[in-house]
Each structure stands twice: as C-alpha cells, then as structure tokens.
Amino acid sequence: MQTGDQILVKKINKSIVLQTIQSRSPISRAQISKDSGLNKATVSALVSELMEENFVQEIGTGLSSGGRKPVMLYFNKTAGYSIGIDLGVNYILAVLTDLQGNVVEQVEEKLEETSTAYVFPRLKKTVNALMEKGSASPYGIVGIGVGVPGITDKDGMILFAPNLNWERVDLKRYLEDEYNLPVVIENEAKAGAHGEKIYGAGKESSDLIYVSMGIGIGTGIIINDKLYKGASGISGEMGHFTIEANGKKCRCGNKGCWELYSSESALLEQARSLSSVKSKLLTLEGLIKEAEDGNTEVINLFNQIGEYAGIGLTNVINTFNPEQIIIGNRFSKLQKWLTNPIQHVLEQRLLPYYHDSLNISFSHFGIHSSALGSAAFSVEAFFSENKVTVS
Structure with missing residues (x-):
C-alpha cells in the first residue's frame, strides 16, 4: 500500500520528467535521468506511464555516443x-x-x-x-x-x-x-x-508589467516570475490611476482616470473633433491609415495620446521598478507613433536610475496576448x- 508521501514524491518526479520532455524534446531517457538526477529505472517507469497517457511519444533514434542508439522522446502537443x-x-x-x-x-x-x-x-x-x-x-x-x-x-x-x-x-x-x-x-x-511571460516578449524577464491598452487600460503584474493577483484577486486596475485631479468622470466612480486620456475610447472621442476626419467613419484602423497618409492632425493626436500613455507609465514604473513593460492589445498597432512620445515623457519625468534596467517593448502577439x-x-x-x- 502506498503512503501519501510516496504518492506525492511520484507526482513530483512525474512532473519533473514531463516538464523536461516538454521543454527539451526530442530527448532520451538517459538524458532525462542525467538532467533531473532521477535514476534510470524511475525515469523509464514514468515515461511508460506518460506514453500510456498519450503525453509522450517515441520518434526514432538519436546519435550514439558509443553503444546502442538512444530512443528519442517527444512531447505530444496535440494530445489535447x-x-x-x-x-x-x-x-x-x-x-x-x-x-x-x-x-x-x-x-x-x-x-x-x-x-x-x-x-x-x-x-x-x-x-x-x-x-x-x-x-x-x-x-x-x-x-x-x-x-x-x-x-x-x-x-x-x-x-x-x-x-x-x-x-x-x-x-x-x-x-x-x-x-x-x-x-x-x-x-x-x-x-x-501570462501569455507574454510564457510565450512572448516577457519570457526573459522575472519582473514585468503588461499594459493592455484598448477600449480601456488594464495591467497584468509579474513579480519573481509569478502572476501577482493581490489579496482578493483584483490587482492591476491601473487604468484607474488618477492623472487629472479634477478630470473627467469615469464609469468606475473616480475622476481623471488614466484610461480616459490614453485609450482607444479616448482616441476616438478626441478624433471626432478633428476637421480632417469629421465626416468619416472613425476606427483605430482608419486613423492609422490617415496617419500613414500624412494627416498631421491625426499624427498630432497620436502624439498627445502617447504623452498621456507616458504619464501613466511613469506612475507604474515608480511603483514597481519592473525590468520590462510590454504594451499590448489594440494600441500595439500604434507602436510607430507612440514610442517616441512615451520615451520623451519618461525621460522628462523619471529619475535616471530607472532607465538603466528598464526595457519598454510592444507585444509580440499584438491583439492575441x-x-x-x-x-x-x-x-x-x-x-x-x-x-x-x-x-
């Protein structure tokens, strides 16, 4: 009869074997044993279980360093x-x-x-x-x-x-x-x-802030490689930082929230007053086309939105001192126009010590993160x- 401790140890070992195959496949049983420190019999038994469960497949033989060629294992990513x-x-x-x-x-x-x-x-x-x-x-x-x-x-x-x-x-x-x-x-x-940390622009950073800039603004916080959720799971509502003390009223009940000045909603609202696009159907993609065609009113508006983005990011950086900030969601499409005004504001408002260790990038996945x-x-x-x- 197995004890609870034996079951736990087996789960831990099985986890180590599976994670090793996931991250390093194709890999042999002998290499898993060497990398993990588990003995070959344990690795062989756990690999057999994982194969029965359809998580691992054998895909042929690898190069031999003397003796029999090793059978290579591969993580079956299409098991589900x-x-x-x-x-x-x-x-x-x-x-x-x-x-x-x-x-x-x-x-x-x-x-x-x-x-x-x-x-x-x-x-x-x-x-x-x-x-x-x-x-x-x-x-x-x-x-x-x-x-x-x-x-x-x-x-x-x-x-x-x-x-x-x-x-x-x-x-x-x-x-x-x-x-x-x-x-x-x-x-x-x-x-x-989470998506950027596992698969994208944040893979190499232990401390990062993902800033989702779309209709509103939200942030995801990674500290020491882990997603930080807060005491009750509701951390990251930085779109509701106050950046204008007597500013516009927000649906959240606050006034002067960051997302009222630097979001897709704010952009479209302010674009309605531009004489050059007043008669057109306003969308983010349409405004990007106008900017690409040299519409100076729209380019200036993008610059203004970028400056407000920089003001909000100043607060984020002063609070968290992250290695990396990743700007994602719909505003990742505006990288060309937002990068300079954001950098300009950060240079003006941040102590120089922050700049040495800070990387600001845009999402690898754009709207897919x-x-x-x-x-x-x-x-x-x-x-x-x-x-x-x-x-």
Whole structure:
C-alpha cells in the first residue's frame, strides 16, 4: 500500500520528467535521468506511464555516443487542445491552441452591444466553431479560458466590468453548464501578462508589467516570475490611476482616470473633433491609415495620446521598478507613433536610475496576448493533476 508521501514524491518526479520532455524534446531517457538526477529505472517507469497517457511519444533514434542508439522522446502537443478567448468591449477573439500554445485556429466576431443576452450566444457560437476543430485528439478540448475587461474574483465571478456594463456576471457557470468542461475566467490584462511571460516578449524577464491598452487600460503584474493577483484577486486596475485631479468622470466612480486620456475610447472621442476626419467613419484602423497618409492632425493626436500613455507609465514604473513593460492589445498597432512620445515623457519625468534596467517593448502577439494567456491557464489546469509546483 502506498503512503501519501510516496504518492506525492511520484507526482513530483512525474512532473519533473514531463516538464523536461516538454521543454527539451526530442530527448532520451538517459538524458532525462542525467538532467533531473532521477535514476534510470524511475525515469523509464514514468515515461511508460506518460506514453500510456498519450503525453509522450517515441520518434526514432538519436546519435550514439558509443553503444546502442538512444530512443528519442517527444512531447505530444496535440494530445489535447485548449480554447482561449479575449472578450473585448466590441469584439470576441477566440483561439484554439495545442498543449504548447501554438495557435491552430482562430475566430473573430464583432460585438454591436454588450448585454449578456447578446454576448453569451455569440461566445457560444465562437466556442462551437473551435470545438469541432479540436475534438479529434486523445483528450479533445481540455478547457476554456476567457479574459474579460473587468474585475474578477478568485472563483471566476466577474464582479465589475464597467466598459461592458456588467456587474456580478457568472460567465464561468454558463460555459461550464453548456460544455461540461473546466472554465477559467480571468481579467484580460492578467491573461495577457501570462501569455507574454510564457510565450512572448516577457519570457526573459522575472519582473514585468503588461499594459493592455484598448477600449480601456488594464495591467497584468509579474513579480519573481509569478502572476501577482493581490489579496482578493483584483490587482492591476491601473487604468484607474488618477492623472487629472479634477478630470473627467469615469464609469468606475473616480475622476481623471488614466484610461480616459490614453485609450482607444479616448482616441476616438478626441478624433471626432478633428476637421480632417469629421465626416468619416472613425476606427483605430482608419486613423492609422490617415496617419500613414500624412494627416498631421491625426499624427498630432497620436502624439498627445502617447504623452498621456507616458504619464501613466511613469506612475507604474515608480511603483514597481519592473525590468520590462510590454504594451499590448489594440494600441500595439500604434507602436510607430507612440514610442517616441512615451520615451520623451519618461525621460522628462523619471529619475535616471530607472532607465538603466528598464526595457519598454510592444507585444509580440499584438491583439492575441490575452487569448493565448487564457488558453494557457486552461492547459495548466489540465496538467495540474500530473504536476506539482515545488518552490
């Protein structure tokens, strides 16, 4: 009869073997033993289990250093698939990924309104489209992750999403009842930070802030390689920093919030007063086209928005002293116009000591960070039975 300690040790060892194969495959049993410090018999037994579970495959022989050629092992990234969704204020972006975060399929849908009666059926439609693509695998769809533009608690309840006009919305229960799958609901900026840390621009940084700049502004905080959520899971609402003491009234109840001056909503609102684009249908993409065509009014507006972005980032940097700031979501499309005004403001307002260790970059994934991070949350939950985190 196994004791609890024996079971725990086996789970830890199995986790080490699986993680080694995931990160280093193709790799031999002997190399796993050498890298992990586990004896060859233990590695062989655990690899056999992982092969029976369809997580590991043999893919042929490698080069020999003398004696029999080693059989190489490979992580079976298509043993299952995850669905990751970025639920925006005016869009749904959903991706189907394999177990290593590679996008297999994606679906986008525009949203004309934000009521749950309107949004929920469209979420279901996007999930259904992706479910068909991922069903033909040993584990099928392993879970659904959703990044939402609002505050969520540790149980996945959407407490408050001001730009959606949602309060206490249980999207998690709706999706779990609909699909009988595990569902992870998280703030979209936290999901974006997670996606960039695992797969993207933040892989090499231990302390980073992901700034999601879209209709609103949210931030995801990585400290010592871990996503920081705060005491009750609602950290990162930096879009509601006050940057104008007697500024505009925000839906959150505050005045002068950062996102009222440097977000897609702020950009489109201010663009409506520009004489050169007044008669046109205003979209971010349309304004980018105007700037590319040399429209100086729009270029000046981008510069102004960039300066306000810099003011907010000054507060972020002074608070956290991160190694890296990654700007993502819709404003990643404005990198060409935002980089200089942001840098100019930071040079004016920050102590020079911050600049030496700070890297400001734009998302590797553009608008996809949150969807990828949400899918990764579901993959991690799926593997949790085989993995034990050892601190």
